[in-house]
Amino acid sequence: MVTQTLRSADDCNCVAVPPDEEAYTLRRLDLSEEAIDAYYYGFSNRVLWPLCHGFPDLIENRPNDFEWYRRVNEQFAEAVSEHADENAIVWLQDYHLALAPRLIQGSIPDSTTVAHFWHIPWPIPETFRHCPAGGHLLEGLLGNDLLGFHVEGYADRFLDCVDRFLPTADVDRTRRTIRYDERTTRVVATPMGVDAEAYDSDARSTDRDRLTALFEEYGIPQGTTLGLGLDRLDYTKGIPERLAALERFFERNPGWRGEFTFVQKATPSRTEIGTYQQYGDLVRSEVQRINRRFGTADWRPIVYTEDVLPREDLCTLYRHADAMVVSSLVDGMNLVAQEYVAASVDGDGALLLSTRVGAHERLGSHALTIDPADVEGVAAQLEYALSMSAHERQRRLNTLRQRVFSGDIQSWMATQFDWINRVHDDAGSSDKSGRTRRRTDSESDSREPTPPV
Numbered sequence: 001m002v003t004q005t006l007r008s009a010d011d012c013n014c015v016a017v018p019p020d021e022e023a024y025t026l027r028r029l030d031l032s033e034e035a036i037d038a039y040y041y042g043f044s045n046r047v048l049w050p051l052c053h054g055f056p057d058l059i060e061n062r063p064n065d066f067e068w069y070r071r072v073n074e075q076f077a078e079a080v081s082e083h084a085d086e087n088a089i090v091w092l093q094d095y096h097l098a099l100a101p102r103l104i105q106g107s108i109p110d111s112t113t114v115a116h117f118w119h120i121p122w123p124i125p126e127t128f129r130h131c132p133a134g135g136h137l138l139e140g141l142l143g144n145d146l147l148g149f150h151v152e153g154y155a156d157r158f159l160d161c162v163d164r165f166l167p168t169a170d171v172d173r174t175r176r177t178i179r180y181d182e183r184t185t186r187v188v189a190t191p192m193g194v195d196a197e198a199y200d201s202d203a204r205s206t207d208r209d210r211l212t213a214l215f216e217e218y219g220i221p222q223g224t225t226l227g228l229g230l231d232r233l234d235y236t237k238g239i240p241e242r243l244a245a246l247e248r249f250f251e252r253n254p255g256w257r258g259e260f261t262f263v264q265k266a267t268p269s270r271t272e273i274g275t276y277q278q279y280g281d282l283v284r285s286e287v288q289r290i291n292r293r294f295g296t297a298d299w300r301p302i303v304y305t306e307d308v309l310p311r312e313d314l315c316t317l318y319r320h321a322d323a324m325v326v327s328s329l330v331d332g333m334n335l336v337a338q339e340y341v342a343a344s345v346d347g348d349g350a351l352l353l354s355t356r357v358g359a360h361e362r363l364g365s366h367a368l369t370i371d372p373a374d375v376e377g378v379a380a381q382l383e384y385a386l387s388m389s390a391h392e393r394q395r396r397l398n399t400l401r402q403r404v405f406s407g408d409i410q411s412w413m414a415t416q417f418d419w420i421n422r423v424h425d426d427a428g429s430s431d432k433s434g435r436t437r438r439r440t441d442s443e444s445d446s447r448e449p450t451p452p453v
């Protein structure tokens, strides 16, 4: 939760951050264990996460979870209303706060703008109908003046769901606006990028000796060709599918045994939830099985680690990985793919990228596209990646790097705030009950913010 005009209070729940710069004030909200279990591990991650990623079978609709989700959203909304002054901008992040926008609008000055960025996909109506309290969720989100998604497809699906499940809403698909309960919400697609300059410069300052040390630490033969996967341990990331493709790759290419090592860095996530525990168990046992099948006394095909990696190590691996595999089954955007490209400063990497991630819209034409469910196809693309000429690697990466740099995190912020300012100005030209003041030609709808590249 970020508000533009935060007053610092002396109560102990406010803290200036980052500690050495004190750029803004963070207000912490206390949540009980029960609230965290039901709100975070419950409705957010047992209902909304699987729903939005198109896994309705994984939805666990436990009693009281939605009620806690509502209560915690109220808690956030109350906290915001204590800080949101006239003309403030409230910028909400993600699926944990779907009810907050409407609650906030009811308790802040009319001149305040409420915007929200939804970091994960939005499902098709046939999936959304499985959402418990789906109508409340849509109503909550239509408390926003601006609602952002990574890609146009998610924005369009949101409009589809509103159209279908809130019959009294007036959906304008051309302008991507929704008029509901005397309020207008503008829906936009603004793909998120990474801090490309920072990954570039951090990768440039890595030391080849660090790679040698990492190889030693993880028992990787020096000089081996390196593949890389880096993900949260989440069932959307397609890790077992990636492992199956690696197994097929080593079956098809005995010559690569001992010569190619795949490092899979996985970060345990939401481990309170059974589905995640089972997923972690499956990934670990598949790694062991494949390593038993192909490994030798001095070489393992897959080096699996759940270690927390310092940024220097992360950048070392990104820079020196000959192939990075992003095989998500569904992924709102996927920042890892963009970080890899930004850190590939020598122009000799290769990115295998699932067609099912938001980042594919920006990078798909020059990455090596994969369907994560097609084991044979992914194995073949990996063969291709490892046999690509230096010229082709460089040519593909040049374009990928241009796109990652021109659509970086700074440009995403600028685009978000262009839109926020625009809806703020539009709201100024009509009061919140919808009475529109006459606008001059220069304020017309042609004022589109610069689209992200």
Ligand code: ADQ
Pocket (backbone or CB within 6 Å): 119, 120, 192, 230, 231, 232, 265, 266, 267, 307, 308, 309, 310, 314, 331, 332, 333, 334, 335, 336, 337, 339
């Ligand atoms: P995530 O699902 O978490 O994000 P992703 O976009 O790849 O997925 O971002 C993960 C981030 O965590 C990356 O910045 C990565 O570098 C970092 N990370 C992961 N493991 C790490 C480790 N061991 N050490 C250091 N850093 C690590 C959600 C959505 C995505 C969407 C983002 C942003 O699921 O689709 O792209 O939000 O909107």
